Amino acid sequence: MTALQMASNHPAPALNARRAWMATQNGPETLRTAGSVVQVAEGREIFAEGEDADVFFKVVSGVVRVCKFHSDGRRQIEAFHVAGDVFGFELSSERTLSAEAVSDCALISYRRRGIETLAQKDESITRQLFQYAMQNLAHAQSHALLLGRRGAGEKMASFLLSQAERSADGRTVHLAMTRQDIADYLGLTIETVSRSLSLLERRGIIVLTNIREVLLKKVDALEDMAA
Amino acid sequence: MTALQMASNHPAPALNARRAWMATQNGPETLRTAGSVVQVAEGREIFAEGEDADVFFKVVSGVVRVCKFHSDGRRQIEAFHVAGDVFGFELSSERTLSAEAVSDCALISYRRRGIETLAQKDESITRQLFQYAMQNLAHAQSHALLLGRRGAGEKMASFLLSQAERSADGRTVHLAMTRQDIADYLGLTIETVSRSLSLLERRGIIVLTNIREVLLKKVDALEDMAA
DNA sequence: CGCTTAATTGATCAGGGTCAATCGTGGTGG
């Protein structure tokens, strides 16, 4: 079984034959039939550093982390991708990063070669790909800026605000990832992440309703911290 | 006088036309006549956050820093761009970052609208733009990974190695930028940058021939540190 | 109801920031 097949303990819905119909309805029309759906269970690897980068992915549902593993055992997370995001673009033919499912995921995989030939016929595909590349670029830049910030508090505030943007009401944040994931994304330790959240709660800026549910009570205070 | 014109105390060499020609010879044929050459003196602003992002640039010669200024006075440098690099791509119509000349620069500026219409006629331009976007993406990702690293030594080692890649022999690094620039790029202070370099020299890993010239004596030692 | 894993909290330590002094270098003018 390959990494991209459904884990046996997670029933594969009979959607594969339907070719990502739901997902592509939200995406560009021209990509509708180009990809195939793939289900990935929580914690499973989607691709690994060093592999051949012959496909890229679009997230239908769930959360994906793209990360780098260092020789000393540390891990850095470059991005969390959610529904609508495209990831796995590579300039080289070899992967420079790994990707794993933070939660159970539905993805569409696109063959690079296939898309390239399609793009030659249809200019709107090229345009779409460019958009996705630019979105990834914008994210990577803002992530670099986030990591360059000094205090742990600044980082947490920025992180919570960016997560809230993805939320419907802009105040309720659902954390699909563990504290360790957050730590590896922010360049902190799990303990510092925990302490930062506790401190924010003690100051009345957030409420931790669940362990994975954060309610932002004072968005402006967070914005001041992240400034 | 606009920020993009040559400072009066820096004589504009009579090379402008030829400079542009040489630059575009290395680049895509189709971009040859699309841009106009611009000279920027050391320290001058190329564009600023909030401005209209109607043009982007290709570096012909010199070094450019792309950076963000924070309300508290701190500065973060997102990238140093050298000859052949393209910078100033934006997803939105408004600049999210600023750009300044680290040294005297020759740039080619391209109008976004103009290029877009050109790209509709010539598919190879689109391809080129995509390549440049992906190069910027790859850089931003590796920069984020760099900033996520723990020790100051690791950061300096990574930085020196990445600078050496741009060098001819891969061992001699010419630092166009100040220590402050390096600090703002690595998320460190000027003192820590200085100390890291001194330590590397005391350990015989590098030699600081000039204040702005570094000779890498033990590349493998640096690679171990950066691992 | 235990068992396992994640998260929180506490105590201590170290790396890098901050403040301050010195050194070095390049440019200017007497």
Add this chain to the structure above:
DNA sequence: CCACCACGATTGACCCTGATCAATTAAGCG
């Protein structure tokens, strides 16, 4: 030509934030 000046870089002393080590609590799951 050299003395002086200004700015960047280096070096030192001290402090503070976040890492590390360790213990406790909480939460899912069989």
